[in-house]
Amino acid sequence: MTIKYDKGKEEYKNWIIEETDFELENLNKFESVFALGNGYLGLRSSLEEKYITEWRGAYLAGLFDQFPGEVTELPNLPDPLLTEIKIDGERVDLSCVEVEAYSRDLNLKTGELNRSFIWEDSRGRKTKFEWKRFVSMAEKHLIMLKVNITPLNYEGEVEIISYLNGQVTNSGVQHFIEKDLRFIKEKNLYYLTARTQESQCDLAAAARHEFYKNGEKIETEAEIKTDRRKISRKHTINVKADQSYSFEKKVFYISSVDQELDSKAEKKTSAKLHQRIIKLVEKYAAADYDQLFKKHAEKWADYWEEMDIKISGNDFDQLAIRFALFHLIQMTPHHTDKLSIAAKGLTGEGYRGHVFWDMETFILPFFIYSFPEKAKELLEYRYHTIAGARKKARQNGYQGAMYAWESALTGEETTPKYGAVDVKTGEAIRIWCGEIEQHITADIAKAVFEYLKVTGDYSFIEDYGAEMLTEMARFWVSRLEYNKDKDYYEIKNVIGPDEYSEHIDNNAYTNYMVYWELINTADLIEELKEKSKAVYQKLKDKINLEFEEINKWRQYAEKIKLPEPDKDLIIPQFDEFMEKKEYDLSKFEGEVGSIVSELGWEEVNEYKIIKQADVVMLMHQLSEYFDDQTKRANYEYYEPKTLHDSSLSPAIHSVLAAKFDHLEEAYKLFSKGARIDLGENMKSSDPGLHSASLGGLWQAVIHGFAGIDVEADELKVEPNLPVEWDRLEFKIYFKGEEYLIKINEDQTEIKNLSE
Amino acid sequence: MTIKYDKGKEEYKNWIIEETDFELENLNKFESVFALGNGYLGLRSSLEEKYITEWRGAYLAGLFDQFPGEVTELPNLPDPLLTEIKIDGERVDLSCVEVEAYSRDLNLKTGELNRSFIWEDSRGRKTKFEWKRFVSMAEKHLIMLKVNITPLNYEGEVEIISYLNGQVTNSGVQHFIEKDLRFIKEKNLYYLTARTQESQCDLAAAARHEFYKNGEKIETEAEIKTDRRKISRKHTINVKADQSYSFEKKVFYISSVDQELDSKAEKKTSAKLHQRIIKLVEKYAAADYDQLFKKHAEKWADYWEEMDIKISGNDFDQLAIRFALFHLIQMTPHHTDKLSIAAKGLTGEGYRGHVFWDMETFILPFFIYSFPEKAKELLEYRYHTIAGARKKARQNGYQGAMYAWESALTGEETTPKYGAVDVKTGEAIRIWCGEIEQHITADIAKAVFEYLKVTGDYSFIEDYGAEMLTEMARFWVSRLEYNKDKDYYEIKNVIGPDEYSEHIDNNAYTNYMVYWELINTADLIEELKEKSKAVYQKLKDKINLEFEEINKWRQYAEKIKLPEPDKDLIIPQFDEFMEKKEYDLSKFEGEVGSIVSELGWEEVNEYKIIKQADVVMLMHQLSEYFDDQTKRANYEYYEPKTLHDSSLSPAIHSVLAAKFDHLEEAYKLFSKGARIDLGENMKSSDPGLHSASLGGLWQAVIHGFAGIDVEADELKVEPNLPVEWDRLEFKIYFKGEEYLIKINEDQTEIKNLSE
Structure with missing residues (x-):
């Protein structure tokens, strides 16, 4: 090997x-x-x-x-x-x-x-x-x-x-x-x-x-x-x-x-670049490798002191979580709040350095709990790029801020319109995500609430969040389509997290997320009006926010079509999903994407073939909305139809499985996630690492096995260690205070380090 | 090996x-x-x-x-x-x-x-x-x-x-x-x-x-x-x-x-490129390698029938001349008269596909004698790009047509302004050729006369040549600088063929060539006025040619400073050449350009270090102007100071040496030229072949050893075979008729194949 x-x-x-x-x-x-x-x-x-x-x-x-x-x-x-x-x-x-x-x-x-x-x-x-x-x-x-x-x-x-x-x-x-x-x-x-x-x-x-x-x-x-x-x-x-x-x-x-x-530059200079770089070389001219390496290693020591997760019981898992943390830190633009973390970080040209929902949904939780100040800056990236999101909304005939599926420096949409050649047609496959994979705007909103929930940092809402959330709510209200016959609002022609089904109507993930976002945004802005009058007034002036608008968000939300569980508690992934044909996936489980290069794009779209968690993702995101029975039923229904052809998928399944004691399955999925880049497959990482998978791994450990969550403003620790592990130890921040958490097979110790 | x-x-x-x-x-x-x-x-x-x-x-x-x-x-x-x-x-x-x-x-x-x-x-x-x-x-x-x-x-x-x-x-x-x-x-x-x-x-x-x-x-x-x-x-x-x-x-x-x-396209089409290429693939779909190769090889057989030079006595020399002819044909844009042959043909990115004086001075003679119709088209390239030459003249404050030192599709100057970094200064070396290596405009004029002399094709003069020559003469007249004290015209601040001396005054090669060109152009245009009244009238109308102008060319020419032979018959390469210091070149003779990377550009400029034939080149170009004694004296003076750091150099020296019976030396130089690309040096040809050297090799054989020339409207054959060869056989065209020439040690046979 x-x-x-x-x-x-x-x-x-x-x-x-x-x-x-x-x-x-x-x-x-x-x-x-x-x-x-x-x-x-x-x-x-x-x-x-x-x-x-x-x-x-x-x-x-x-x-x-x-x-x-x-x-x-x-x-x-x-x-x-x-x-x-x-x-x-x-x-x-x-x-x-x-x-x-x-x-x-x-x-x-x-x-x-x-x-x-x-x-x-x-x-x-x-x-x-x-x-x-x-x-x-x-x-x-x-x-x-x-x-x-x-x-x-x-x-x-x-x-x-x-x-x-x-x-x-x-x-x-x-x-x-x-x-x-x-x-x-x-x-x-x-x-x-x-x-x-x-x-x-x-x-x-x-x-x-x-x-x-x-x-x-x-x-x-x-x-x-x-x-x-x-x-x-x-x-x-x-x-x-x-x-x-x-x-x-x-x-x-x-x-x-x-x-x-x-944003943290010492001072601005008007010196020319070549003059500046000559100065830089001279500054370090006398220092040798060992000296400069020492300074570098000290910085790493500081990071590890803060973020290391200690797993006892399985050496590979210990290494894997450190691998994830190491790369997450290497990818983080520590020097600025104007950038975020790309789907491949800075490790390769895959996805061209673009930022996806991966950031807020998969990676950000690590920062919220481990480096809340950096988490804030990473979220600020979406504020600094809101002009791009507004532009995208206008270009598509909508209001407010519609975030780019792929975002670079300005926040404008940067998703390519065409991908590889389709094996069946011989023509380039049209990539629709930039136009219709719209759930990212709900995902970013969700991340703002998550940040607030865990850090309690209301200043972010005042400085950036309220404006972002208002603009995102405005987008959705303009986006919702009224169905007169049924008297509800629909979201037609989208792509959900599962990208193997395109141009679908009423994707469960999207619709529920939008519902949740609008209700919560309405609550939050109403609260802001009471709690931070000056900020509310400023917002009103800046983006013409009217109080009636808030009511409208609520009214629209209440009428969004939310796909209901059927008699078996299964929530259909989208309108026609249940009518699709089944397909034997076993032969495609080995190689990511092989099903597309075998069947061609159109055919893949015709079957119950799921690329990655969709309804399961929903259960993860809005955990409190679904009871355990429904979660379990949907997990068991959808997982076998899922190829995990996205690196985003296994860790999220693992979190869910851990929560309802499918520990063996949870561990299996954790292990699968841990091996996406670090494993023995020599072809999986060529164009760069899977940053979302690294963030997902942290979630599988902390949200899944350690059972960390915030409920009713309280830190919840409900561990469920896999049998392979006998101890788990890490630090997290909750509402500005740092906690050391030690979990044994039979005991959980929580120590407030800030007291 | x-x-x-x-x-x-x-x-x-x-x-x-x-x-x-x-x-x-x-x-x-x-x-x-x-x-x-x-x-x-x-x-x-x-x-x-x-x-x-x-x-x-x-x-x-x-x-x-x-x-x-x-x-x-x-x-x-x-x-x-x-x-x-x-x-x-x-x-x-x-x-x-x-x-x-x-x-x-x-x-x-x-x-x-x-x-x-x-x-x-x-x-x-x-x-x-x-x-x-x-x-x-x-x-x-x-x-x-x-x-x-x-x-x-x-x-x-x-x-x-x-x-x-x-x-x-x-x-x-x-x-x-x-x-x-x-x-x-x-x-x-x-x-x-x-x-x-x-x-x-x-x-x-x-x-x-x-x-x-x-x-x-x-x-x-x-x-x-x-x-x-x-x-x-x-x-x-x-x-x-x-x-x-x-x-x-x-x-x-x-x-x-x-x-x-x-220019020879069957018919124009408006079909889109992808449609055209699909059609092309389909046209040849049924044919296999052997069938298509056969058609290809037949074309080559036709070329060889026409152009092969048979050398008996030394196998390598036989191969080398064929190698030269093969590549010259491969580089030739047979399908058009709007392109010419670049310094590296189509064999590499060296010199970026640009056309230099190499074309007219070194390569064209082969075509004039072997494929006169193609020679005409290759010269037409300079006519089709005259707008670029006019533009360059205007940009530099001159009249007429000032040809680009490096020319591409339009004839505009395309010489880069900077080259590699100088070892001494650490800065990029300024390349001045695009501005001041001006002799190319005289070289092209010379080539027009050469074409006319050998082919007798006056129609070229009528259709293109007269206009080109007039515009080139106008350039020189506007370029000449009057020295009041000395009452002569000078050409200051140029580079001659020897590029190791920059910013020199009164380069012998340039000044003599301009003199020759102006006199001959005046003669030719005067003749045209008599011989082709309609054409002359058209020219007058098109480019405002006045008869007084022709006199002016002659007057200016007569007053150009022509560096005189000294008591040893040596013509100084330029004004200050004789005052320069001598330098021991022996250590730099191995590797082309090594002197520059050792001494730096400025130092090279200070010595009598010659990159390539300059005064010797002049003796080659205007052979009839100098007696044998002067030629010999200058050859013997300059050759030891010449590094032959240009591939253009050895073959021209060889031609001269052969003419005055320095046969051993001539053969040595021929052999050197033959090995520039084909020899054992594995680093000499990386960015492409040296097309001028290939053309020069043909000149060494035909002008040098076979002694082919045209004098007083007669084909002259004065062979001087090296001892290594016992027979030389080839065909050439002279004034529209084809001749087979067989040269033995003791006999020369000339057969007119067109009779």
Whole structure:
């Protein structure tokens, strides 16, 4: 097996993920699983050497650009990693030889990627390589790498060519216009500048090299070369057996969007980018890898102190939850409240860096309970992008704020209109989500209420929430369609969470969520009118809120068609669902999406084939609305029809299953969710990690097994540990106070740490 | 040695170039040396499998696009070659294993690329692969490839994934906006469409696959997949030992510039590109590789019948001259008079597909003597782009037509303003050629006279030449600077052919050429006034030509400063040349350009360091102006100071040396020129072939060793064969009649084939 979980010993036990063999076919998996980042920069963990299967990627949060004919995306930054090493002219390349003692690992505790191996060339000369790398949590502009080279049995010449390579693209798309390539000898640095084509953002990247022999700094001959979009520096060193030679490289990135986005920036500057990056390189010129790594690791220690979840009983589960937390923190734009977390974070070009409902529904709960202040900022992203949502509503003939299914910097809709070619028709599949997968506007509203419920932070409602909720309510009221015959409001032609059924009417999930949202928004705004008169008045003035409008929300809500449970307590997923044909799904359970590439899109739409939790999702979201019997009945009815072809699905099923004591099933689904990225499937993570699944995993543990919830303004802890676990320990925040919660098989301890 | 020249036997003796070993580091060399093309399409000979060192490239003549911030170039077309083959899941890859019986060769006689080898996988299963490929000379839109797979010792499953891959770029630059990806099952084809960003040219590419078992067509399971800009089809076949399985792929390209450029198009159509390409695929649907190859090879036979040069005495020289002719024909836009031949033809992205003086000065003579009708069309390119030259003159404050140093579709200046980073300063080197390397306007004028002299085709003068020459003369007259003190005209601040001296005054080459041009143009236009009154009148009306103007040309010419030979008969290359310091060049003679990356640009400018023939070039161009003694003296003075760091240089020196019986030296230089691309240096041809050097090689043979020239309206044949050769035979055209010329050591036979 190529991926192993038990490398960490003692203080690193259950902190380390290991790749034990070099396999060309698995590179993309590990580029994602081992991805590094600090929320400002994201870096796929490609190898320093070039390989034919590689998919290099580095991204800067919020630096979007739209190539003509495509949707906006995060441009792939000039690659900082590419390094060619030659031993007496022979290129170091792992794809051809049996490599000795190969191990690559990601240390979640310290955020460091390590790789070591002994390479034997065709002439029998052996060299030990030890690579290290981190993306600094202490200095967000910095990526640093180091290689330690030890010739084991020869004397010879080592050549190291290190690149800043701006020839990389997003699968062939080039976003950057090349500006300057320069090097400054006396400062020992080189840099490049570039500008995005459409968004006109400036970027600068700079690098600095240092060499050491047995730990002592040495000077080397360096030859600079430039090519189109590419600058390299070649060093040649004469080496001897059993001596150690180290190469350290610092790479910095800055962009013109930094100041615009950075709500916490020290101070604004009008200095030009290349001047700023030169300054940055010089600031860190004297510091070596170990020093800078120490500062970075300290930041990680702080995070773990705050958020670690300790699971006792199963090592993999312990590692898996840490893997989830690690990546969630790496994806978080800590430096700004103007950005959020994308469906793949900053780990790959999948979903183009766009933010989906994944954020509020799957990921946000972790932040609400663990980093409430960051949760607030993440929600603020939706406030800062409300202009885009208003625009989308107007464009579709509606009122208020209709949030984008896929959202980037401005909140405008960025869902592509076409996807892959359909196997049956030969034409590109039309993607309708940007137009009709509308439940996201209810999901965001739900998240605002959830944040309030758990944190009690009413200031968010005053500053942002009330306006957002009003605008979202206005959207739904304009969206609802009155059915005169039946005297109810319908929502026709939508897609629910289950995307294998398109153009459906009265999706249970959507309709219930809208009902719930309108009622609760009406309550909240009425309360605001009493509680915060000044804010209410300001809101009235700003967006013309009239009190009658609130009544209207309530009146409309009361008349929304809410699909009723049938005699077996089953709520139909949408109007015609029960009439659809059944389909034997067993052969498609192995590979995500295989059913579509086998049957074609139209046929999939004809059957009771469910991609992911829909009615089950509803039961999760509005848990208090459905009794346990109904939940159980629907879970049991829908789960077998569900392919879990979305990474969003298993964890949510797990939460529900845990709540009604289907513990074995809950654990099975938790395990399935835990393995989506971290598991042995070498093809599941190529274009990036599944951030919602990482958030879902937290929910499965905290909402599911630990049974954490807030009811009637009280923190509820009703644990239901799987038999595999004997202890669970974590901290959470509730209404501004921090609690340490320790759960044993037979005892639950809750300690208020803020008292 | 990796490159060998003796593979061809019997009818293919001295027709085949062979790569005998697979070496990752040599791929780019062979991509260029083995490049295929038909003047409409050019295809670098990358391998079907993907390798980390590859530099894939396919280009369509005249399909230019300008990426923001860069100069216009030929966009890299979606790659037609990429094919992944797996034997029971194991990827066929030559970079890791010792490959048995590897041989790849280009057959110059038939224009076919072959590759065969036996691949042994890690489980000891052996498979014989035989690849073939051609770019059709009979159907310009077609590239065809075939692989024959023979399992030698196993039964198993072979998977073939074939791509049309639009993710390729020009070193990271993406010119195309993606449009449709589609496949049409019932027609067994798939296609993609795209549009260039700036020039808004549409492109369509389509492919069709066929399978054969032991020569019989078979059906296979095929799975289509699409990704960004990429469409692939996967076939899975069960194979048995010693059976032969063939896969054939036809790829077609068409573009919206076709009709615009194609002066010989059958008829114009308004059909959409995708409709046209579907029709094209269907037209050839029934034909197999062998049938289509036959048609292609017949076209090549016609060319060879016409142009082959037979050298007896040295096999390599025979192969080398054929190599030159083969590529010259492949680079020639046979289908149009609106395009010319770029510095690298269609063999790579070096010089971005731009046309230089290389064309008229180095390449055109071959066409004038071998394909006079095509020579005329190639010259017409300068007529069709005269608007660009007029624009350049105006932009620089001059009159008439000032031709671009680098020219693309419109004739506007397309020289980049900056090049690589200077090693000394760390800043990008300013490229001045677009502004001040002005001799090209005299070179084009010279070529017009040369064409007229050899072909006697006065109609070209009437239709195009008179206008071109008038406009060029006007440019020079406005360009000349009057020196009152000395009472002469100067040309200050230029670059001559030797680009290692910039911003020089009174470059001998430039000044003499301008003088010659003005005098001859005056004579010609005066003659036209007498000979072709109607044409002269038309010209007068069209471009306001006044007879006094012609006198002015003559007056100015007579007063141009022409650097005089000194007491040793040496003509100074420019005003201050003789005061420059000498430099020991010996250490830089190995690697082209190494002097610049060692000394930096400024320092190179300070010495008597000559990149390429300059005064020697002048003696070649205006041979009749200088007596043999002067030629010899200058040759002997300048050659030792010349690095031949331009591929344009050796062949011209060779011509001169041959003329005054420095035969050994002439042969040495010929050999040097012959090896620029075809030789053993594996790094000289990466970004494409040196088309001027190919043309220069023809000149070394025909003008040099065969001593062909036209003097006083007579064909002159004064051979001077090197001792290595005992016979030389070729055909040429002179004034519309074709001659067969056979030269032995002691006899020259001239036969008029048109009589």
